[in-house]
Each structure stands twice: as structure tokens, then as C-alpha cells.
Amino acid sequence: MSDAERPGDAEPHAHHDHEDGVEGPGYATPQAAVEDAEREQTAYVMGLYVGTDVDAPDFLAVVDVDPDSDTYGEVVERLEMPNRGDELHHFGWNACSSSCHVDGLERQHLVIPGQRSSRIHVVDTQERRDPEFETVIEPEEVYEHDLSAPHTVHCIPDGEILISMLGDADGDLPGGFLELDDDFEVEGRWDPPGEIEMNYDFWYQPRRNVMVSTEWAAPKTYYPGFDLEDVEAGNYGQRLHFWDWEAGVVDRTIDLGEEGLIPLEARFLHTPESTHGYVGAALSSNIIHFHEDDGEYHAEPVIEFDDREHPDWDMPVPALPTDILVSMDDRYLFGSNWLHGEVWMYDVSDPSNPRRADSISIGGYFGDIREVQGRELVAGPQMLQLSLDGERLYWTTSLFSSWDDQFFPEEGEKGSVMCKADVNPRKGTMTLDEDFLVDFGEMPHGPARAHEIRWPDGDCTSDVWQ
């Protein structure tokens, strides 16, 4: 049964005023999300044991982020996956504001892929703090379409779900996209095979009939860890693909060259009319701005982070900006420099000319803040999430199990943390909230890594407007 057909919930998810009176999921506009959203009380966070000797599956962590609660800052529920070895990474909703016009559709199901296992879990969050499995798509069903390594999940209009797939069934290239129907069954491959080679993240802007996709590498290349030989051999990505969203084919590919090595997270501005957006080129430590001009997309670096000398390193340390996000009001771009140990916010009210607003130096190899509440920080800030009102920024510290082991080996031994900063969007400032800390080192089966964060009522990295 699709969520659009589901009878009324006992504990309904948030519905908000829609001008046309339709009760779909999400918010009528980005500004409506800012105005109408209640403060987040629950966070969903990916927790991981893959690649350690802990004999337990990865899990969906339910984190209490309600400051009035007795269990504030604690993992209050863990939904263990049915198998070990998944590497939970990114995840997404069955519906967002892009389906605002679909009466009865609910933002109720989390689609949670295993990056290594190619298994796709669908979890029902009707009871927000007691999620349960709806269904599981086994790897064999995915391999049938000559795809593997599921990454980004976006709902697309009318209840369907699109997932970027980084490899073929052998973990080699080309990757592509897998489409699920509104009953969470595999519909098939969305793109013509071979339309792209490498894949990673994507975002679509339907009113502009465009989708952008980025490039990591073949799964067999990045799974075991980062090998500089693979960069020299051209096995890592450096291209952006701009798709004709309706036709499902690539219109234009931009080769970013050395300025755009390993382009990861892709974020359009939320304003549905905008053609502007950003991509973090992690290895080059550049933030790429893209936009349409004269009917064609263009891309160039607008923020460049310099390498820094470290006494224990033979070579300068790159910043490695591994995650970025755009505030719901499109006023700020936030990002994390995982190796350097910095979270930052840039004013992007002039999208082509970002202006540094503020940053916090924490964790990583250069962060000034080395511990929170007495807990040593053993990695830099990585996966970000922002409250819908733009006033609270949260982050976790794990990148990817095998890459953590290379660059922050203590992350696997001690587990990740989830931190929070209070943001003043009028003043363009951010301050670490030292009263908040979620310690994934204190889990029942042992220290766990923590990756992506989502809110039940939508967030700055999943909502798209039709």
C-alpha cells in the first residue's frame, strides 16, 4: 500500500497550510518551511559497525534533540538492520515538499541503503521514536539491473523514489540510477545505461527541468580506502553532469579539471526558480558554484581552502570539505572541512560571490576545540544538518569506514560524536553549544560511527519544490 492510500495516522506527521487546500507532505514554499516548522525534537542518524570487529549490524539511531526532555542528547532507540555489513551512509524520505500537491501522501518512510551491501531498507516512522521495518530490498534485486552501491535517496514527484547507484553489479563502472515505485518495489533503471560513468550525489530542480549529478569513483576504487595512485590514474571523478530532468538524459557535462577533484555533495538553492547551486570538490578543497546562463550551465570555484602544514605530515594537509548544505532561506552555505577541523558558514545572498561569515575551529588536525564535555574529539566535523529555521547546526564526524581508518583511525575505536552549534542567521554567527553532545562511543554493542542526520519533518538537504 502506498502512503498516498494509507488511512489517517494515529500520530499524524506534520501537515502545513497549502494555498490550494491540498494536504500533501512538506511545505508550500521554502519560506513556509522556515515559518511553520516546529523545533526539531527527534533526529534520525545512521549508526555503523561495518568494518570493525563488533559483531553487530549497523543501525538507525533515534536521537532525542528536545532540550526539555530528560533524555536530551541521548540515543533513545536503535533499529538494528537485519544483516551485518551494510555501511549505512546516506538516506532519504519517500516524500518531501516536491509532492506537496499529492493529497494524502505522507513523509513517513525512510529509505536507508547499505552502501557496501547494496541492500535497501524501508523503515516506517509512523511512531517517530519506535520506527519499524516496512520492507527490505535484497541486493540480488538491485544487481538484476546491473547496479550496486546505492547512495543518495530523493523522492521524486508522485511518490516515486530515485537512488543514485555508484557502480554496476560488479562494483565497477558505469553507475546509474535506480527507481522505486510508491510501494517500494524496484521499478528499474531510470537512466539509459552508460549515460554517465561515475556517480555520487544528485539534486533536481524540477521547475528548471534540471538535475545535477556528481562523481566519486567506482565502488571497487573507493571502497577499500583512498589510494593516491587512483587519483593519478584518473580513477576519481572531476565532472558535473547537468541532466534534462524530464527526458532523463545528460544535457551537458562539465569537466572541472584539477580544481574539481572528487565533487561530492550537490545542493541547488531551495528557491524553486533558482538555477544556482554548489558542489563541494572534496579533494581539491574547493566549493564550486554552478548556474545557468544563456541556456547553458556553467561551474567554477568560488571558495578555495588552502592546504596547511602539519608537523606530523610529510605533505600539506588538504581541508577536505566533505559536506555542504544551503539554509532553507538560501542565505547561507554551511560546510565542514573534515581534515582541518572546521565548520563554516558563508553568506550566499549574492550566490556567485560567497562571503565568509563565521566558522568554528573544532576537531580534525587543526581544530582549536579538542574536546566537548570532556569527550576527546578524534575526527573533524563531517555530515551536517541544519534546523529548518536555520538556527541550529548539527554534525557528526565519520566519513566512510575505510577512509576514517586511514585519516582518523581512532574514530572506529572510540566512536563518533554528534555536535551542535547555535546559529544567528541575522548576524551571520555561530557558537558551539557545549551543553549538547551525543556520544556514539557509548552504544550497547560498543563504539559506533555516525553519519547522516535527518529530521522527521523535512530538512535542508532533502526538500525540493515542484
Place this chain on the structure above:
Amino acid sequence: MSGDGDPDGAGEHRVELAWRDGREEMVAVGADETVLEAAEAAGVALPFGCRTGACATCTARLLSGDLVHRRPPRALKDRHRERGYVLTCIAAPMTDCRLDVGADVADDLVSNPWK
């Protein structure tokens, strides 16, 4: 040494699993089993991820004996295979074997390139 090809060492083989913290286990691996499958059947937890030979989460190092990979071990580069690294998810023993196992074995495959 390890190699690719169809296993012809039919029958059951004894595989010693040695962790770097000193722990050891012995599992009997049947003719149609991989090392990982036999360990799971015996209730011995080894790390794994894709189970197809693409991700290297299950990397072990062959200390003695002979085994074959049932599919190409795509996650391993030539330099890894030359040094005896194998993937337990697709590895079938041809003789009795001894393997260096545990999550930290996979960390041998790559190092921090800038440090």
C-alpha cells in the same frame, strides 16, 4: 599462494583464523563454501561488506596454505595480491590454510598518502 580459477581441491579443509590480538579459531570449510560462509555457519564473526569481492571489508592475509577466489577480487590491486591478501567472502580453500583476519587487516591495503 592465492590465485583465480575453478577450485579443484574438493572436500573439506581446515582453516585457522588468527586475529592480531592473539585470538584463534578453527573452521571447517566445505567444498562448496567460502571461508566467510563457513565462519558464519560456525558462529565465528568475521568482518564483511559487499560479499562479492568489490569492497575489501573482509580482507585477510594468507599465512600458509592455498586458496582460490571464485570471482575476480576486484577490491585488491596486484600489489595486495602479491603480498598474500585475500577476500574471505569469495575465497575457497584448496588445502588447509592459516589466515590473518580481523577488521584491521583491511587497513593494511592503504595508508595516509600525505603523512
